[in-house]
Amino acid sequence: MAAGFRILKRQEQPAWRSCLIVLAAVSLSLLLGLLLLAIQGTPPLTGFKVLLQGAFGSRWALEDCLIKAIPIFLCSLGVAIAFRLRIWNIGAEGQFALGAVGATWIALSFPGLPKFFLLPLMVLMACLAGGFWGMIPALLRQRAGTNEIIVTLMMNYIAILFLDFLVYGAWRDVSGFPMTAPFPPGAVIGTMGSSSVHWGLTHCLVLGLLVWIFFRFTRWGFEIKASGDSVRAARYAGIPYDRLVVLVMVLSGALAGWSGFLEASASLNRLQPSIMAGYGFTAIVVAWLARLNPLNIAISSFLLAGLRVGVEHLQLDLRVPAAFGSILEGLILMTVLAGGFFMRYRIVPRSRS
Amino acid sequence: MRIGMIFMALFCLAGISTIHAAEKELMVGFVYVSPVGDAGWSHAHDQGRLALEEMPGVKTAFVEAVAEGPDAERVIQTMARRGYDIIFATSFGYMDPMLKVAGQFPNTVFMHCSGFKTADNMGNYFGRIYQARYLSGMVAGAMTTSNVIGYVAAYPIPEVIRGINAFTLGAQAVNPDVTVRVVWTKTWYDPAMEKEAAKSLLDAGADIIAQHQDSPGPQEAAQQQGVYSIGYNTDMSRFAPNAHLTAPIWNWAPYYQQVVEQVRNGTWTASSDWPGMAEGIVDLAPFGPMVPQEVQDRVLAVKEQIIRGEEKIFVGPINNQQGAEKVADGVVLPDEELLSMNWFVQGVVGTTE
Numbered sequence: 001m002a003a004g005f006r007i008l009k010r011q012e013q014p015a016w017r018s019c020l021i022v023l024a025a026v027s028l029s030l031l032l033g034l035l036l037l038a039i040q041g042t043p044p045l046t047g048f049k050v051l052l053q054g055a056f057g058s059r060w061a062l063e064d065c066l067i068k069a070i071p072i073f074l075c076s077l078g079v080a081i082a083f084r085l086r087i088w089n090i091g092a093e094g095q096f097a098l099g100a101v102g103a104t105w106i107a108l109s110f111p112g113l114p115k116f117f118l119l120p121l122m123v124l125m126a127c128l129a130g131g132f133w134g135m136i137p138a139l140l141r142q143r144a145g146t147n148e149i150i151v152t153l154m155m156n157y158i159a160i161l162f163l164d165f166l167v168y169g170a171w172r173d174v175s176g177f178p179m180t181a182p183f184p185p186g187a188v189i190g191t192m193g194s195s196s197v198h199w200g201l202t203h204c205l206v207l208g209l210l211v212w213i214f215f216r217f218t219r220w221g222f223e224i225k226a227s228g229d230s231v232r233a234a235r236y237a238g239i240p241y242d243r244l245v246v247l248v249m250v251l252s253g254a255l256a257g258w259s260g261f262l263e264a265s266a267s268l269n270r271l272q273p274s275i276m277a278g279y280g281f282t283a284i285v286v287a288w289l290a291r292l293n294p295l296n297i298a299i300s301s302f303l304l305a306g307l308r309v310g311v312e313h314l315q316l317d318l319r320v321p322a323a324f325g326s327i328l329e330g331l332i333l334m335t336v337l338a339g340g341f342f343m344r345y346r347i348v349p350r351s352r353s
Numbered sequence: 354m355r356i357g358m359i360f361m362a363l364f365c366l367a368g369i370s371t372i373h374a375a376e377k378e379l380m381v382g383f384v385y386v387s388p389v390g391d392a393g394w395s396h397a398h399d400q401g402r403l404a405l406e407e408m409p410g411v412k413t414a415f416v417e418a419v420a421e422g423p424d425a426e427r428v429i430q431t432m433a434r435r436g437y438d439i440i441f442a443t444s445f446g447y448m449d450p451m452l453k454v455a456g457q458f459p460n461t462v463f464m465h466c467s468g469f470k471t472a473d474n475m476g477n478y479f480g481r482i483y484q485a486r487y488l489s490g491m492v493a494g495a496m497t498t499s500n501v502i503g504y505v506a507a508y509p510i511p512e513v514i515r516g517i518n519a520f521t522l523g524a525q526a527v528n529p530d531v532t533v534r535v536v537w538t539k540t541w542y543d544p545a546m547e548k549e550a551a552k553s554l555l556d557a558g559a560d561i562i563a564q565h566q567d568s569p570g571p572q573e574a575a576q577q578q579g580v581y582s583i584g585y586n587t588d589m590s591r592f593a594p595n596a597h598l599t600a601p602i603w604n605w606a607p608y609y610q611q612v613v614e615q616v617r618n619g620t621w622t623a624s625s626d627w628p629g630m631a632e633g634i635v636d637l638a639p640f641g642p643m644v645p646q647e648v649q650d651r652v653l654a655v656k657e658q659i660i661r662g663e664e665k666i667f668v669g670p671i672n673n674q675q676g677a678e679k680v681a682d683g684v685v686l687p688d689e690e691l692l693s694m695n696w697f698v699q700g701v702v703g704t705t706e
Contacts, residue, residue, distance in 0.1 A: 067423065168509065263423075275422065312419075
């Protein structure tokens, strides 16, 4: 006789409901964030206004957000490809590092080359290096049956330490500080027109479109999606699953590597340890928030970048600690992932018997 | 008569405008590399900022935990756009981003800590903390019984190497048999890793732990092991009351107040400042109760010599690690060589790579 609830699987998952649930989840996390501000003694509505204005309230702010979103977007696009096949690539951070190393190697080795030759060469090397770093865990998984989550995670540290090793050793600048010499002008991606946004933004648009086309119109893309839904069915249908694993890991690594190239060339104009800002890990969060869809990834990267930029204004105007930004990010991820439950299931009152 | 009236009016106008100028609030921004609550480097700078808040007509703001590189450039740019009059950036990696922004905002005063580049509106500053390190080395040299002192150090860059050398020279001044073992953590702030590094030094036979780190992690390791320690940045005795002998500490308040006064008077010009103990920028934390009176007296006597300019610390003969003479007898190492120091003195065990 006890009243209660039952969890039922939903038969269909219309897009409007998914949208509504995500919006509700984000609103809930923002509400919790406002509550935190209030507890901390900051007027919450003023705080919210400062956050929004700082992130999106002016042309500069929007440009800042775009610049910050670029590396997050590319890394996230990469890991999303692997996630489609249910291959858990946690190694975007390391693939990003190797991409930056590869691009820097070209920039430092051939400083005299003209820009139209040098930049493509740097991109190529960054993708090769990142892709190579992604290929190793894929091959290990195939040949030795290792778990790609562990291997990609651990290989991050190898890659970051390798970057440190170069910057502290062979590539150290004459100043004695751990950074390479500045790149020659030919190795630097410039900004677009009068804005402060660099041309990497166009790379993002093109690559995002290519990934979308890949999944929508190519056989490989279809096979990856099909295998991701059910490995056994895919094997049964004769889809070469093992080869797809290598393919997604190489593509994934190459995109992260490209992102590393952009950060080194456009943002820092050199290689230094602080290039490792954790974009490879942020990418995982963004990919999940966006449910692995390229357009959604673009939107989530931009909003997340906005959150990080906006929190700086909160610090300046209202003395909110920097940790507030990380807390808000965590809250958003938690509520949106929890919201995923309501997309697949519904809760109904238990009928009286 | 009319001319008199005009003069009167002019005087009044002039009077009003000077009053107005005096009333204009000076906005001072700080960019920190770590959270301010860490009892370390950023905390010490923030104490200086709080001293500015006490000055009439000065308002301050800060952004903490700003990554070196593109994030730093954005934060500095944001402050400049918002019309901050003076911006202090307190980490080495902020140098190039700040230089870039300084070019865009000629009317803003930019101050960079621990670098070497200047512009018309950008100065750099640092403190001669090596003077206090020498004194703390004397304390450690007098208190060790195993004659092995452990030194947990952040990065192999001139600032840190200079500190280790000064510390070692101080220890050797009271105890010629002493050796200083160095472990690099490659991080400024990572409490757990710093603590582990300290433990590894204790395992290697060290009975005193010194540090060039921003967390009290090494202090806690020493306290748990029941040995002594030398802190850094601020008085860290509350984290390890039984271990903490003393610490080289920063006192930025007088310097920051001086810069703000100069900017307000219009007497500020871009320069490279390297004040030390005589100016009160660096000091030694109060001795712990376990330091015998005669050791205290001896150290304080040398402190007086440093303040009077009689003790220069890096005075020949000084040998390098291999025992070859690096500074000839009676020669005082010039500042340029101190600022680019990349070799260890005899008695240091470790590498500068």
